[in-house]
Amino acid sequence: xxxxxxxxxxxxxxxxxxxxxxxxxxxxxxxxxxxxxxxxxxxxxxxxxxxxxxxxxxxxxxxxxxxxxxxxxxxxxxxxxxxxxxxxxxxxxxxxxxxxxxxxxxxxxxxxxxxxxxxxxxxxxxxxxxxxxxxxxxxxxxxxxxxxxxxxxxxxxxxxxxxxxxxxxxxxxxxxxxxxxxxxxxxxxxxxxxxxxxxxxx
Amino acid sequence: xxxxxxxxxxxxxxxxxxxxxxxxxxxxxxxxxxxxxxxxxxxxxxxxxxxxxxxxxxxxxxxxxxxxxxxxxxxxxxxxxxxxxxxxxxxxxxxxxxxxxxxxxxxxxxxxxxxxxxxxxxxxxxxxxxxxxxxxxxxxxxxxxxxxxxxxxxxxxxxxxxxxxxxxxxxxxxxxxxxxxxxxxxxxxxxxxxxxxxxxxx
Numbered sequence: 001x002x003x004x005x006x007x008x009x010x011x012x013x014x015x016x017x018x019x020x021x022x023x024x025x026x027x028x029x030x031x032x033x034x035x036x037x038x039x040x041x042x043x044x045x046x047x048x049x050x051x052x053x054x055x056x057x058x059x060x061x062x063x064x065x066x067x068x069x070x071x072x073x074x075x076x077x078x079x080x081x082x083x084x085x086x087x088x089x090x091x092x093x094x095x096x097x098x099x100x101x102x103x104x105x106x107x108x109x110x111x112x113x114x115x116x117x118x119x120x121x122x123x124x125x126x127x128x129x130x131x132x133x134x135x136x137x138x139x140x141x142x143x144x145x146x147x148x149x150x151x152x153x154x155x156x157x158x159x160x161x162x163x164x165x166x167x168x169x170x171x172x173x174x175x176x177x178x179x180x181x182x183x184x185x186x187x188x189x190x191x192x193x194x195x196x197x198x199x200x201x202x
Numbered sequence: 203x204x205x206x207x208x209x210x211x212x213x214x215x216x217x218x219x220x221x222x223x224x225x226x227x228x229x230x231x232x233x234x235x236x237x238x239x240x241x242x243x244x245x246x247x248x249x250x251x252x253x254x255x256x257x258x259x260x261x262x263x264x265x266x267x268x269x270x271x272x273x274x275x276x277x278x279x280x281x282x283x284x285x286x287x288x289x290x291x292x293x294x295x296x297x298x299x300x301x302x303x304x305x306x307x308x309x310x311x312x313x314x315x316x317x318x319x320x321x322x323x324x325x326x327x328x329x330x331x332x333x334x335x336x337x338x339x340x341x342x343x344x345x346x347x348x349x350x351x352x353x354x355x356x357x358x359x360x361x362x363x364x365x366x367x368x369x370x371x372x373x374x375x376x377x378x379x380x381x382x383x384x385x386x387x388x389x390x391x392x393x394x395x396x397x398x399x400x401x402x403x404x
Binding site for chain 2 (some may be wrong): 003008009029049053062063068088
């Protein structure tokens with residue numbers, strides 16, 4: 001619709017997730033009006049991500065150093081490992097401020113239809129971490145915090161089978177149930193069913 | 203929250219209009235997973251816009267050439283000029299397929315509080331266009347298509363005062379009234395008032 005570079009930029013922005021044609025146009029015209037250094041900062045951030053982001057050699061989350069801040073922090077409890085699908089799940093658990101252990105990022109969930117099997121995830125690395133001591137400490141608990149959907153549940157089941165025979169290791173799964181602030185009336189059958197079967201004594 | 207380049211990218215994306223922290227995170231992790239050439243295309247589009255976009259010397263809209271496709275098109279009616287605030291308004295009018303004349307982009311609307319007076323807009327260029335013939339044709343009508351808000355209305359009034367004394371020139375303004383597909387019940391007072399005062403015989 002527009003001519004030349006502006007349309008190219010609108011087209012490229014429109015390929016980003018959650019950016020429709022209207023937002024792409026709005027962002028492009030916003031960028032037409034900003035100072036060049038502002039665009040430079042965006043371009044340099046893109047360049048750095050394009051040139052490769054470093055992942056923590058221990059847990060696999062995005063990291064500025066060889067080892068991420070969490071893995072390098074001596075105050076974290078090395079006996080508990082929380083297994084998540086993606087780096088953003090690490091941030092979600094961190095935001096709760098309820099967890100002081102370490103993480104392990106799988107890099108996704110089992111999804112055979114998309115060609116993602118155990119070898120495409122960081123499962124071998126997880127087993128190695130639990131098999132070896134971490135800084136002289138044995139891992140006592142693995143919390144499986146994959147998403148509560150089909151792929152995440154399948155991954156959790158697979159991991160449980162791989163981990164249950166480690167001596168002295170407890171394997172747990174995040175509780176399923178009603179979200180806080182939610183409404184029983186509007187809960188879906190699956191969630192309400194999980195909340196019932198997982199009920200706890202008061 | 204994240205470390206290194208990923209957080210820098212999230213921060214920069216979050217400065218774009220309509221991109222909140224969640225969308226910025228989603229876009230950044232999407233870009234982590236795409237092929238480098240895809241990021242290169244986005245960066246090169248940004249680079250071209252950063253290095254300056256060309257504007258049509260006649261109407262002032264964004265253009266790939268010295269003169270934009272509309273101004274250069276011999277089939278357009280050179281006797282009618284539609285005055286809009288921004289290049290995106292040109293596209294909005296074009297989408298109606300109701301207008302076959304030329305455009306004039308002001309580059310904004312009068313807004314003295316933000317320091318935008320007549321000299322900051324392309325008003326002098328408009329008067330020059332109407333004063334001279336365009337390719338040997340006199341301009342017969344100027345349609346003022348500024349936004350129907352305070353600044354746009356003020357700009358329309360100002361332009362009308364500047365244009366009303368040109369001999370043989372009709373100055374018109376886009377109709378205000380109920381939006382099509384709208385609901386009288388939910389129309390605001392101002393819009394319904396305009397629809398009443400602008401009523402037409404059937």
